[in-house]
Amino acid sequence: MTSNPRLEALRDRFDPAGVDGILISAPENRRYLSGFTGSSGFLLVTGDQAVLATDFRYVEQAGQQSQDFRVQKVAGRISELGEVIARMNVGRLGFESDHMSVADHQALGESLQSAGPTLVATTGIVDELRAVKEPAELALIEKAVEIADTALGRIAPAVEPGTTEKYIAWEIEKAMRELGADAIAFDIIVGAGPNGALPHHKADDTVIQPGDAVVIDMGATYEGYRSDLTRTFAVGEPDDDFHKVYDTVLGAQTAAEEAVRPGMEGQELDAVARDFIAEAGYGEYFGHSLGHGVGLAVHERPRVTSASQDVLEEGMVFTIEPGIYLPGWGGVRIEDIVTIENGRARVLTRSSK
Numbered sequence: 001m002t003s004n005p006r007l008e009a010l011r012d013r014f015d016p017a018g019v020d021g022i023l024i025s026a027p028e029n030r031r032y033l034s035g036f037t038g039s040s041g042f043l044l045v046t047g048d049q050a051v052l053a054t055d056f057r058y059v060e061q062a063g064q065q066s067q068d069f070r071v072q073k074v075a076g077r078i079s080e081l082g083e084v085i086a087r088m089n090v091g092r093l094g095f096e097s098d099h100m101s102v103a104d105h106q107a108l109g110e111s112l113q114s115a116g117p118t119l120v121a122t123t124g125i126v127d128e129l130r131a132v133k134e135p136a137e138l139a140l141i142e143k144a145v146e147i148a149d150t151a152l153g154r155i156a157p158a159v160e161p162g163t164t165e166k167y168i169a170w171e172i173e174k175a176m177r178e179l180g181a182d183a184i185a186f187d188i189i190v191g192a193g194p195n196g197a198l199p200h201h202k203a204d205d206t207v208i209q210p211g212d213a214v215v216i217d218m219g220a221t222y223e224g225y226r227s228d229l230t231r232t233f234a235v236g237e238p239d240d241d242f243h244k245v246y247d248t249v250l251g252a253q254t255a256a257e258e259a260v261r262p263g264m265e266g267q268e269l270d271a272v273a274r275d276f277i278a279e280a281g282y283g284e285y286f287g288h289s290l291g292h293g294v295g296l297a298v299h300e301r302p303r304v305t306s307a308s309q310d311v312l313e314e315g316m317v318f319t320i321e322p323g324i325y326l327p328g329w330g331g332v333r334i335e336d337i338v339t340i341e342n343g344r345a346r347v348l349t350r351s352s353k
Contacts (some may be wrong), residue, residue: 082111
C-alpha cells in the first residue's frame, strides 16, 4: 500500500481525540479518505491498518478505487463489524457521533464482545480535514461552478411571465446535465413573487407574473464535488422596493467578500453582512447564516454563521449568500462561492448580478 496523506493527517488527530482508531460512516468522509464512491460501506482506520468493509455489490469496485485499504466483505449491516474490529486489536475506537444513529450505535455495541474496544464519540475530525481544499479538489469545484454558471445563463431568458417555477427548475437541471454535471447538487429552488420569501421554497406550479422577483438557488455536482449559486431576477420593470432590497443585499455581499481574511472567525464575517443589512432597516428579515463550506457536501466546514468560531484559512471554499425575505412580497438572495487565496477572497462564481 502507498502512503496516503489524508490517512496520515487523520492518524495525527487520534491522540488529541483520545482514540487508537476510528470508524468512518459518513459517506462524504468515506469517499474523501478512500476514494470509494459506492453507497454502502464503513472505514476502519488505526495507526497501522486501513480497512474498507462493504457488501458483495461493491467488493470489486472498492478494490479498484481504494488501493490504500484492505477490502473486507461484510453483509452490509453495522452489526457485522464486530468480528472485523476484534481482529484489529484497537483499545479505544472513535465513531462519528454527528452521523451515526442511536440504533446503529446500539447495534455496533452489541456486536462487540465484552473485551472489545471502548467506543468514543468524536465530532468533526474528518470534516475539519476536508475544510481546506487541495488543488485538485478546487479544480473540480471550479468545474461544478462553471457548469452552474453556464446553465443559468442559458436558461435566464426563460424567466418570464407565464412560465412556472417547475418549468424553470427542470430546464436548469437539463442544462446542467447537458453541460457535464453528474447530478444536481440539491433540489433546485425557484421562488417567484411571495414564494421568494421562503428561503427553501420547493419549486411548484406557481406561474411567474409580471413584476415578480424570482429567486433561483441551484448547483451542479461534478465528480463528487458541488457548487451552489443563487441569483434573483426582476421580471419586467423592477419597482423601487425591488431596487432598494436588491441593492442592500448586493451591498452586504460585496462588503463581506471584500472583508474576507485568513484568521477571522466565521461569526466575524457573518457580522459584516448582517450589520450592513440591519443598518438599512432589514435586520429582522435576514434569518439565515451568511454562508457555509462547499465540497463533497453542499453544506460543510467552515460554518459562516453568527455563532461560528471556525477560523477561516487559505484554501477554504465557502459561500457568501446574504438575503432579505419580506412576507407577502418576496425575497432577494445573491450567492457566490469564494476561496481564500493570497490572503483575500477569490470569487469563483461568474454569473451576472
